[in-house]
Amino acid sequence: MSEQIHDVRLHVNGSVHEVRVPARRLLSDALRHDCGLTGTHVGCEHGVCGACTVLVDGAPMRSCLMLAVSAVDAEITTVEGLTEDDGTPQGRLSPVQQAFSDCHGLQCGFCTPGFLTTITAGLEENPDPTEDEAREMIAGNLCRCTGYQNIVKSVLRAAEINAEADAKSKADAGQERA
Amino acid sequence: MTTKLFGTKVARVEDQRFLRGQGRYVDDLLHDDPRLLHAAVLRSPHAHARITDIDVSDVLDVEGVVAVWTHDDLTDAMAEPLPLLIPHPTLTHGRTQYALAKDEVNHVGEAIAFVVAVDRYVAEDAVARIRVTYEHLEPVVGIDAARAATRLVHDDVPGNVGARMEQENGDARAAIADAPHTLVLDLDIERSACTPMEGRGTVARWDPDTSRLTVWSSTQTSTGVRGCVAAKLGLDLAKVDVITPDVGGGFGVKVVHPWPEELLVPLAAKTLGRPVKFTEDRREHFISSAHERAQQHHVEVGFDDAGRVLGLNVEFWHDHGAYTPYGLIVPIITSTQLLGPYKPLNYRVVFESLYTNTVIVTPYRGAGRPQGCFVMERTMDAIAAYLGKDRTEVRSANFIQPDEFPYEHGLIFQDGRELTYDSGDYPASLEKLKALVGWDDFEDFRAEMAAQGRRVGIGLACYVEGTGVGPYEGAHVHVETSGKVKVATGLTTQGQGHQTAFAQIVADTLGVRFEDVEITTGDTRKMPYAVGTFASRAAVMSGSAIHLAALRAKEKALRIAAEALEAAEEDLEIVDGVVSVRGTDASIDLGTVAVLSNPLRYAFDEASKAATQFSVGDPGKPPVAEDDEPGLEGKDFYSPPRSTFANGMHAVIVETDPDTAEITILKYAVVHDCGHLINPMIVEGQIHGGVAQGVGGALYERMAYDESGQLLNASFMDFLMPYASEVPTSIDIDHLETPSPLNPLGIKGAGEAGVIPSAAVFAAAIEDAEGFPITAMPISPSELYALRLSHADPEETS
Numbered sequence: 001m002s003e004q005i006h007d008v009r010l011h012v013n014g015s016v017h018e019v020r021v022p023a024r025r026l027l028s029d030a031l032r033h034d035c036g037l038t039g040t041h042v043g044c045e046h047g048v049c050g051a052c053t054v055l056v057d058g059a060p061m062r063s064c065l066m067l068a069v070s071a072v073d074a075e076i077t078t079v080e081g082l083t084e085d086d087g088t089p090q091g092r093l094s095p096v097q098q099a100f101s102d103c104h105g106l107q108c109g110f111c112t113p114g115f116l117t118t119i120t121a122g123l124e125e126n127p128d129p130t131e132d133e134a135r136e137m138i139a140g141n142l143c144r145c146t147g148y149q150n151i152v153k154s155v156l157r158a159a160e161i162n163a164e165a166d167a168k169s170k171a172d173a174g175q176e177r178a
Numbered sequence: 179m180t181t182k183l184f185g186t187k188v189a190r191v192e193d194q195r196f197l198r199g200q201g202r203y204v205d206d207l208l209h210d211d212p213r214l215l216h217a218a219v220l221r222s223p224h225a226h227a228r229i230t231d232i233d234v235s236d237v238l239d240v241e242g243v244v245a246v247w248t249h250d251d252l253t254d255a256m257a258e259p260l261p262l263l264i265p266h267p268t269l270t271h272g273r274t275q276y277a278l279a280k281d282e283v284n285h286v287g288e289a290i291a292f293v294v295a296v297d298r299y300v301a302e303d304a305v306a307r308i309r310v311t312y313e314h315l316e317p318v319v320g321i322d323a324a325r326a327a328t329r330l331v332h333d334d335v336p337g338n339v340g341a342r343m344e345q346e347n348g349d350a351r352a353a354i355a356d357a358p359h360t361l362v363l364d365l366d367i368e369r370s371a372c373t374p375m376e377g378r379g380t381v382a383r384w385d386p387d388t389s390r391l392t393v394w395s396s397t398q399t400s401t402g403v404r405g406c407v408a409a410k411l412g413l414d415l416a417k418v419d420v421i422t423p424d425v426g427g428g429f430g431v432k433v434v435h436p437w438p439e440e441l442l443v444p445l446a447a448k449t450l451g452r453p454v455k456f457t458e459d460r461r462e463h464f465i466s467s468a469h470e471r472a473q474q475h476h477v478e479v480g481f482d483d484a485g486r487v488l489g490l491n492v493e494f495w496h497d498h499g500a501y502t503p504y505g506l507i508v509p510i511i512t513s514t515q516l517l518g519p520y521k522p523l524n525y526r527v528v529f530e531s532l533y534t535n536t537v538i539v540t541p542y543r544g545a546g547r548p549q550g551c552f553v554m555e556r557t558m559d560a561i562a563a564y565l566g567k568d569r570t571e572v573r574s575a576n577f578i579q580p581d582e583f584p585y586e587h588g589l590i591f592q593d594g595r596e597l598t599y600d601s602g603d604y605p606a607s608l609e610k611l612k613a614l615v616g617w618d619d620f621e622d623f624r625a626e627m628a629a630q631g632r633r634v635g636i637g638l639a640c641y642v643e644g645t646g647v648g649p650y651e652g653a654h655v656h657v658e659t660s661g662k663v664k665v666a667t668g669l670t671t672q673g674q675g676h677q678t679a680f681a682q683i684v685a686d687t688l689g690v691r692f693e694d695v696e697i698t699t700g701d702t703r704k705m706p707y708a709v710g711t712f713a714s715r716a717a718v719m720s721g722s723a724i725h726l727a728a729l730r731a732k733e734k735a736l737r738i739a740a741e742a743l744e745a746a747e748e749d750l751e752i753v754d755g756v757v758s759v760r761g762t763d764a765s766i767d768l769g770t771v772a773v774l775s776n777p778l779r780y781a782f783d784e785a786s787k788a789a790t791q792f793s794v795g796d797p798g799k800p801p802v803a804e805d806d807e808p809g810l811e812g813k814d815f816y817s818p819p820r821s822t823f824a825n826g827m828h829a830v831i832v833e834t835d836p837d838t839a840e841i842t843i844l845k846y847a848v849v850h851d852c853g854h855l856i857n858p859m860i861v862e863g864q865i866h867g868g869v870a871q872g873v874g875g876a877l878y879e880r881m882a883y884d885e886s887g888q889l890l891n892a893s894f895m896d897f898l899m900p901y902a903s904e905v906p907t908s909i910d911i912d913h914l915e916t917p918s919p920l921n922p923l924g925i926k927g928a929g930e931a932g933v934i935p936s937a938a939v940f941a942a943a944i945e946d947a948e949g950f951p952i953t954a955m956p957i958s959p960s961e962l963y964a965l966r967l968s969h970a971d972p973e974e975t976s
Binding site: 025032033037038078079104107110112113136139141142143144145149 | 189190192193194195196197198199200201202203205206209210297298299372373374375376424425426427429459460672673674675859860862863865866867868869870871893894895899900901902903905906907908909932
């Protein structure tokens with residue numbers, strides 16, 4: 001019994017990964033074990049918990065419900081790709097990541113990558129959510145540690161950080177013009 | 179000046195790696211090792227069957243399969259049953275499973291064969307090709323079937339009774355017979371489970387060059403796993419290291435050890451000479467890890483006109499599943515912690531722990547307390563209803579008073595010690611709770627809502643939680659010559675923020691910068707003596723041990739610094755890692771003190787030049803004094819005489835839909851007393867998470883076994899774990915801080931508190947909204963609807 005192996009080029013976090021995988025290999029497994037990006041976690045392998053959520057062309061997708069071979073043409077962002085370049089090797093936490101730290105939005109950290117990617121995409125769509133909208137934004141992801149209250153706060157805090165950054169960049173632009 | 183960190187909301191240091199995707203959980207390890215092999219397990223599809231044949235001949239034909247084990251392939255200790263971790267004299271018929279089933283399976287999911295292959299996909303392909311011949315046996319499912327005992331789980335366990343245990347203080351039955359009023363209640367709780375987001379997992383690597391085994395496991399006890407692996411594989415303890423990496427939640431299930439895979443993975447790694455990994459999938463977690471909670475209770479209570487309990491007699495039946503690896507801890511906790519903050523004058527409790535052909539039952543956050551709290555609080559509410567009194571009044575009449583501590587219940591607790599509460603202030607807690615939830619204003623609110631056609635109810639529930647059980651934990655504090663402080667404690671961490679909370683303690687005690695402290699947990703190479711993380715014990719046990727070890731390091735630092743600075747020790751202070759003589763400019767860095775503490779022959783850098791034998795010490799004395807050791811280190815252990823008892827009270831206001839019976843949470847309030855708080859942010863996070871699990875257990879989660887022992891909802895699609903949409907939108911929390919006199923920091927455990935009163939508090943609120951008794955939890959809208967029909971006035975419905 002031998003499987004057909006496919007050569008697949010995955011575009012992840014701005015880098016290209018050449019991987020050799022059988023057709024049945026899940027995107028989550030390919031990211032974790034072939035690309036070595038273990039930040040994406042697998043909590044149920046049936047698309048319910050959301051821990052494995054990654055951004056596929058900017059849209060949140062459950063990587064346990066996608067095959068690696070079907071992701072060839074997509075631009076994939078995992079939790080490792082969320083940090084922002086600030087000239088340091090580590091990079092700066094993105095507003096969503098920073099908000100989770102500010103609001104104690106995580107405990108064991110296992111579900112966290114899926115929340116971070118989901119909220120990153122959610123705030124693109126709705127930059128200024130109400131509390132109810134923030135809750136709705138995360139209502140498809142499971143967390144067993146936090147009880148979610150601080151994750152809802154993190155969504156609102158991330159929106160606030162984004163707004164502060166926007167205001168600052170507008171003010172800076174204004175100063176430059178002046 | 180360093181400000182005190184104990185008691186402040188310090189941001190967690192572990193967040194940085196978790197938020198960047200740089201956590202290292204067990205399935206992340208060795209992922210780039212091309213020699214790594216992956217395991218999969220054949221599990222029983224039947225709840226009860228004899229195995230007459232296992233045919234693995236097709237397996238090795240699968241390309242990529244390396245090895246397969248069945249029980250026939252196991253030898254010596256590996257072929258024996260797994261250990262019964264906590265024996266007890268009343269556990270007369272304890273039984274444990276084999277690492278791989280021998281002749282018989284007793285629940286769906288029991289491990290039968292273990293396949294190792296180049297990847298998990300191939301290993302699962304191979305598992306599917308194993309042919310097992312079963313002779314079916316009738317399964318025993320549920321407490322009713324176990325009690326009926328028309329069929330047996332184990333042929334040699336009569337009546338399916340693993341244990342019968344009785345404790346009594348006074349003469350409860352006589353007191354009830356003489357009491358002015360009596361009530362009888364039957365109260366049931368169904369199964370739920372921990373369901374951490376990360377399942378179980380183990381990786382092992384055998385190093386033939388050093389004949390050493392390294393095991394990484396997602397466990398709540400590294401030292402426990404180490405002891406079992408060494409014993410089962412016939413290795414010297416010194417040849418086995420167990421490391422607990424980042425753990426994606428535990429909640430109790432991961433304190434059970436050794437899981438079959440925790441032995442089979444190391445065995446395979448040693449046999450094959452290649453690293454091996456096992457990662458449990460979600461369905462496996464449902465059918466082969468552990469559950470909890472299912473119990474039936476029969477209560478008889480006698481009380482006076484004030485609602486004071488004169489006699490309480492509780493019988494209950496505990497479903498422990500197919501095996502008893504964790505002994506009787508859960509039912510013992512129910513039987514003792516049921517008492518909560520109250521002092522019934524006479525108390526008798528008796529339980530039977532019963533076998534069923536279902537997944538094993540071991541502690542899940544709360545560990546028997548949610549059931550005990552449900553029983554006691556339902557009883558209090560029933561007394562109040564009977565007497566027509568306010569529910570808080572009946573509770574007040576039964577509280578242990580603040581001047582009665584230490585309070586002895588005359589019972590033996592789960593740790594084999596007297597059940598003696600150390601401290602608490604229950605009347606003050608109740609006053610805080612009433613204010614927080616608006617207890618006294620509720621009738622106005624009810625009327626206001628009723629006017630809108632809405633139905634609401636309020637409930638409260640009180641609990642006491644024995645935390646910080648022994649026997650001990652230890653800590654080692656090492657100040658490096660850089661001034662950095664490396665601290666090791668042996669218990670494990672699975673999301674509680676120990677790296678932060680423990681570093682706060684060290685920073686304060688030793689007088690160093692928080693950023694200079696690094697905490698290691700759960701690594702037997704760093705601290706081989708430890709127990710584990712369970713029973714809300716980590717902060718109490720390791721927090722205390724770390725404090726004591728840091729004090730020892732500080733004593734030594736002051737002694738060496740006093741000599742170097744030619745000052746008296748009592749004139750010295752340590753602030754931000756600098757020892758100075760108060761009121762002068764004379765000072766020395768702790769890093770330099772560390773250099774001086776270790777007389778060297780060889781200098782390896784600029785700092786160590788100062789410590790060579792030609793530079794330090796009195797030439798007339800030994801470089802290391804007889805009663806001293808080299809290095810600026812401190813090591814100590816904390817072993818309390820008994821547990822410390824935290825307590826709390828929850829209240830909830832619910833709305834029940836008059837048509838659909840949907841249950842909505844309008845307000846949730848928590849008053850919590852865990853002594854001094856190390857980090858209030860972390861404690862509140864623990865409460866939030868506990869309440870969410872409690873909501874799940876009260877309103878949504880159950881293990882839906884059918885009569886043949888199949889778990890029908892073994893996935894996150896069907897097991898209704900709460901999402902953000904099901905939990906309270908906010909939780910009002912107020913703290914009391916009644917310090918424990920049993921440990922140097924005055925702390926009590928906080929990890930389980932949030933989940934304990936949930937079934938009780940929701941039952942109370944729903945009962946208050948609906949006007950008929952709620953005696954079984956969890957409760958779904960359809961069950962509530964059915965109850966409405968059964969309690970409806972026939973004239974109204976006709």
